[in-house]
Amino acid sequence: MAARLSAVRADIADAARSARRDPAELTTIAVTKFQPASLVRELAVLGQLDVGENRHQEAQAKAVELEGLGLRWHFVGQLQSNKARQLRRYASFVHSVDRISLVEALAARPDDGKELIGAPGREPLGVFVQLSLSDDLGRGGVPPAELEALAERVLAAPGLVLLGVMAVAPLGEEPARAFARLREASDGLRRLAPAANAISAGMSGDFREAIAAGATHLRIGTAITGSRPEAR
Numbered sequence: 001m002a003a004r005l006s007a008v009r010a011d012i013a014d015a016a017r018s019a020r021r022d023p024a025e026l027t028t029i030a031v032t033k034f035q036p037a038s039l040v041r042e043l044a045v046l047g048q049l050d051v052g053e054n055r056h057q058e059a060q061a062k063a064v065e066l067e068g069l070g071l072r073w074h075f076v077g078q079l080q081s082n083k084a085r086q087l088r089r090y091a092s093f094v095h096s097v098d099r100i101s102l103v104e105a106l107a108a109r110p111d112d113g114k115e116l117i118g119a120p121g122r123e124p125l126g127v128f129v130q131l132s133l134s135d136d137l138g139r140g141g142v143p144p145a146e147l148e149a150l151a152e153r154v155l156a157a158p159g160l161v162l163l164g165v166m167a168v169a170p171l172g173e174e175p176a177r178a179f180a181r182l183r184e185a186s187d188g189l190r191r192l193a194p195a196a197n198a199i200s201a202g203m204s205g206d207f208r209e210a211i212a213a214g215a216t217h218l219r220i221g222t223a224i225t226g227s228r229p230e231a232r
């Protein structure tokens, strides 16, 4: 995995230079869904501390097991509102906020009386609003017309910091074209909230296009971890 991680880091640096961007402004999140905690521990040893998960129970179990390694947990999957308070016990970032009811649930404090796992919870939770880049809303995200109203709710919510936008490139379209629409949405959002300038985009197959389109947070799974065990 060390070799894959350094190859990905080199590819990211190359793509940044081709886009005349500073690689230092990019955050790489290793997406470790379905992978065992032992793999996440290996990543931590390699200095890869930003990790992403897409299922609450799996993420929470890993966060408990790996507490103390300084990992920063990014939640990137679809989230039920009734899991939001528990998520705040371990997650530092949520990339997949796509409805107002979820904003309200996340703004509530972590479960009273329960220990926080690691450092988050004392800090504001970093939030990305997820934009749908296709008419098929099955992969999550709000339609472009609803993005600003959702962002305004995040801005008004105590304990949440709006960082920017997130999207997954749709199947069947060139990622560069889809990411151009994400970039436009980001430009629109920044007129409303200048500090919310982050763009979470780019996976193993399309991070170069995402970097060219201005992505600041890359969510990369298999290119770093190798193939995933079968979904359960």
Ligand SMILES: *Cc1c(COP(=O)(O)O)cnc(C)c1O
Residues within 6 Å of the ligand: 031, 033, 054, 076, 077, 168, 202, 203, 204, 205, 219, 220, 221, 222, 223
């Ligand atoms: C799984 C996942 C990724 C990483 O995908 P890879 O193709 O393995 O790089 C990124 N973002 C989200 C939302 C995911 O669910």
